[in-house]
Amino acid sequence: MVSRRLKDLQYAIRDIGVIAEEVEKAGKQIYHLNIGDPVIYDFKTPNYISQALADATFAGQNFYVNSLGVPELREEVCRYEKNKNSINITPDDILITSGVTEGIFFLLAGLLENNEEILVPGPTYPVYLNYAQFFDGIPVEYELNEKNEWEPNIDDIRKKISPKTKAILISSPNNPTGTLFSNKKIKQIIDLAGEFDIPILSDEIYDQIVFEKQYTCPATLSKDVPIIGLNGFSKAHLATGWRMGYLYYYDPQNRLTELKKGIENMARARLCANSIAQYAAIEALKNPGPHTEEMVKKLRKRRDYSYKRLRQIEGLNCINADGAFYLFPKIDITSFKKWKNDKEFVIDLLRNTGVCAVYGSGFGTYGKNHLRLTFLPDLHLLEKVYNLIEDFLK
Ligand SMILES: Cc1ncc(COP(=O)(O)O)c(C=O)c1O
Known part of the structure; x- marks a missing residue:
């Protein structure tokens, strides 16, 4: 009934959101770090x-x-x-x-x-x-x-x-x-x-x-x-x-x-x-206002904090970001032995902690064994999220 074109269409960034909705309905608080949308955090349209x-x-x-x-x-x-x-x-x-x-x-x-x-x-x-x-x-x-x-x-x-x-x-x-x-x-x-x-x-x-x-x-x-x-x-x-x-x-x-x-x-x-x-x-x-510059200033602090925390978590290895608002750490899947791949890891993380990331393989073959986290949220929320990830991996 439906074309191959639509049957095959996938979009990991939002597909993971469907699972997050399920987890939320079961009563867990969700921390959305999957979507690169500044406007849902503390960056407002001028x-x-x-x-x-x-x-x-x-x-x-x-x-x-x-x-x-x-x-x-x-x-x-x-x-x-x-x-x-x-x-x-x-x-x-x-x-x-x-x-x-x-x-x-x-x-x-x-x-x-x-x-x-x-x-x-x-x-x-x-x-x-x-x-x-x-x-x-x-x-x-x-x-x-x-x-x-x-x-x-x-x-x-x-x-x-x-x-x-x-x-x-x-x-x-x-x-x-x-x-x-x-x-x-x-x-x-x-x-x-x-x-x-x-x-x-x-x-x-x-x-x-x-x-x-x-x-x-x-x-x-x-x-x-x-x-x-x-x-x-x-x-x-x-x-x-x-x-x-x-x-x-x-x-x-x-x-x-x-x-x-x-x-x-x-x-x-x-x-x-x-x-x-x-x-x-x-x-x-x-009339380009100050909003872009202000956003970059705030994001830099959030990037610095996220990078520092991610580097301290055993089993993750992270390269710093020059721009945009994502970090893409590698998960040491083979030494954990608990998860077959990055998708399993991300879903397990979501079900256990409410932290919603995107599995790296959703960004193509070279994304395998990674996860993408946005550092758009404020430092308070980021701290909570990294504590949850750290505890989960322990
Ligand atoms: C590299 C890249 N291109 C395009 C888009 C989509 O942009 P738009 O909202 O203008 O459709 C995104 C959104 O995250 C993106 O990361």
């Missing part, structure tokens, strides 16, 4: 942005808008990207999407069919794996090397490029590892893409959530290799539920014209992205 959304609805902006996005927002996004990254794009190179998630959906719909491949970091944000398969493509994971602070293994990428490779994904800072790829590695990936004439996709949703290091936009490192950037308002502007994102095409030699046209057809077929949230997004870009 009032002036919410006000812009309310103003837009009362001003009657409640109709279908341009399928490619409200022109003023496309101009603002273009200005923002140009100012921040000095890349040469125009408003015509911007498409407003319902979150980065819709941008991923459009791109993989436009790039893949008949077992064609996309190279994605391993581990990676699971939506890339899901949608690649959804469109009859194959996500091929390239190694992020845990022994080298989760940096991409360039030889592995070279080995895995095939005539079927349609794109290479860079996701930096990466979810779930929090790694900021070094400029050297990004440049090497871009050079490889140039050598094989493959475009790059660059997921930049965490570009403003970086701690000690300096973020560099991959497009600034590319002379002529086409790069499609994905970004949005969920994380930096604390508006996850509004579903606001965009794609931009950095395409100095016009090699993406056909893909761009196809994606525009698809954008028209889904009518438009949320109208009033687009007006609020214009306000967020025109």
Whole structure:
């Protein structure tokens, strides 16, 4: 009764939530460390942005808008990207999407069919794996090397490029590892893409959530290799539920014209992205408040605390995060002998302590024997959670 496409669809970050609901119904308090949503913790959508959304609805902006996005927002996004990254794009190179998630959906719909491949970091944000398969493509994971602070293994990428490779994904800072790829590695990936004439996709949703290091936009490192950037308002502007994102095409030699046209057809077929949230997004870009910087400051303390605690827990081994809001410790599954794999471990942890993490294998093969924990909660809650994990492992 249901297509293969939907039967096979999995999303570990929320699938674990279904088990958490069951455990909660049985009377246990749940500590949600599975979802990367700052707004459910003590990071609130700034009032002036919410006000812009309310103003837009009362001003009657409640109709279908341009399928490619409200022109003023496309101009603002273009200005923002140009100012921040000095890349040469125009408003015509911007498409407003319902979150980065819709941008991923459009791109993989436009790039893949008949077992064609996309190279994605391993581990990676699971939506890339899901949608690649959804469109009859194959996500091929390239190694992020845990022994080298989760940096991409360039030889592995070279080995895995095939005539079927349609794109290479860079996701930096990466979810779930929090790694900021070094400029050297990004440049090497871009050079490889140039050598094989493959475009790059660059997921930049965490570009403003970086701690000690300096973020560099991959497009600034590319002379002529086409790069499609994905970004949005969920994380930096604390508006996850509004579903606001965009794609931009950095395409100095016009090699993406056909893909761009196809994606525009698809954008028209889904009518438009949320109208009033687009007006609020214009306000967020025109008047960037202090909220992002304040969030990063708070998160840094929470990251430091989480990293310190995780490193002290026997049986876990953790690399620190450069950005985003996740840590991805390795579980010494073989010496514990109690659990067959990371999924069993995470479910057992949830049933016993109420701590809801995500099993690492949900982020692809390279995520096996890990768990992802978000450090978005306040220090008080984090302390409780790490005490529970520590006791559980003892
Ligand atoms: C790497 C990455 N890309 C995209 C998304 C989804 O973003 P959006 O809310 O804009 O759909 C997430 C959400 O956690 C993410 O981690």
